[in-house]
Amino acid sequence: TERVGLSLSRNFTGGDFAPLVDGVAVSNPDFVPVIPGLAHTADFPQIVVTSTNTRHRFGSFPGGGGVPTPGGGFIPKVTRMIGWSVISNIAAVYVAQHRVTVAVGTAGAGQVTGRVVGASSPAIRIQTEVSAFFDAGATVELTALPNEGFKFQNFFSAGGLAPNSPFNLVVAAPRTITANVSANAGFTPIRFNAGGPLLSDSLGQPWAADETG
Numbered sequence: 001t002e003r004v005g006l007s008l009s010r011n012f013t014g015g016d017f018a019p020l021v022d023g024v025a026v027s028n029p030d031f032v033p034v035i036p037g038l039a040h041t042a043d044f045p046q047i048v049v050t051s052t053n054t055r056h057r058f059g060s061f062p063g064g065g066g067v068p069t070p071g072g073g074f075i076p077k078v079t080r081m082i083g084w085s086v087i088s089n090i091a092a093v094y095v096a097q098h099r100v101t102v103a104v105g106t107a108g109a110g111q112v113t114g115r116v117v118g119a120s121s122p123a124i125r126i127q128t129e130v131s132a133f134f135d136a137g138a139t140v141e142l143t144a145l146p147n148e149g150f151k152f153q154n155f156f157s158a159g160g161l162a163p164n165s166p167f168n169l170v171v172a173a174p175r176t177i178t179a180n181v182s183a184n185a186g187f188t189p190i191r192f193n194a195g196g197p198l199l200s201d202s203l204g205q206p207w208a209a210d211e212t213g
Contacts, residue, residue, distance in 0.1 A: 004082060005033040007089040008042055012096065015050040019043060036084040044076035044092045053174035055133060056094035096136040100169065101176040103129040105156075109181040110146035117141050117168065134171045142167045144179045153180040 008019050008029040019029055020043040026032045034040045049055045058076040080088050102112055104127060114130075115123035117139040124130060134140055144152040144165040155162040157177045169175065 003031065003033065003087060004036045004085060005031050005087055006040060006042060006080070006082070007031055007087050008044070009089060009091045010044075010048075010056075011091075011093050012048075012050070012056055015048040015056065016045075017048050018045060031087065034082055036082050036086075039079050039081045041077060041079045042090050044078075046076060048094065053099040055097050057097055057135075059093045059095045061090065061092055097133040098136060098171050098174045099131055099133050100140060100171060100174070101129065101131040102126050102142060103176070103178045105178045105180040106150070106182070108147065109150045109183075110144060110152075110179075112179045113143045113145065115141050136171055138171045140169045140171060142169060142177065142179070144181065146181045149184055150181045151184055153182050155179055 006021060008021075008026070010017060017029065018025055020026065021032045021034065022040055023043075044058055046058050047055055061076075061078055076092060078090055080090065082088055100114075102114055104110060104112060107128065112126040113123040114126060114132075115121070116134065123143075124132065142155060142165070144155070146152050152165050155165070155167045155177050157175055159175070165179075169177065
């Protein structure tokens with residue numbers, strides 16, 4: 001007897017991959033028995049977490065399908081008519097995402113803005129520390145904005161130092177980046193009486209001609 005059902009696949013391994021068929025959770029996505037001759041609906045999870053710092057978001061069904069959403073994109077749901085002697089494969093393509101953590105090294109010294117190059121979403125302003133997931137391959141532009149009295153030193157991560165701001169990070173793995181900002185060196189003015197009569201400063205201290213301090 002030939003088996004009739006659905007085979008639900010994805011382009012990565014690991015994580016809690018728990019699709020639904022006709023609204024019911026399936027224990028074995030490789031083969032889900034269904035009643036032939038009817039249309040059956042498969043729901044794929046929108047996000048699958050594979051580790052603390054990496055996850056996968058639904059991208060598309062290469063064979064078409066998915067329910068459009070008002071904001072663009074698709075709900076990962078597809079309906080197939082199942083024949084009497086067939087295993088219908090529904091493959092979903094997911095996009096890997098990695099966590100990027102950005103922190104300002106000195107509290108109150110400034111902030112960092114982060115934005116995805118080419119995206120229309122506004123930049124994120126970071127005053128202490130922010131973590132967010134970005135698609136693998138995306139370029140995130142980080143810009144340090146020191147407060148008055150401070151200056152930018154570098155962006156630091158386990159991969160080394162980046163001395164420039166803005167700094168473009170190509171997301172290929174989870175990263176933690178710290179913007180190092182330091183206080184400007186203090187300035188002590190030199191008092192000098194270049195000649196002439198005795199002068200008194202604001203503290204009432206006399207300064208003779210050619211005297212410095």
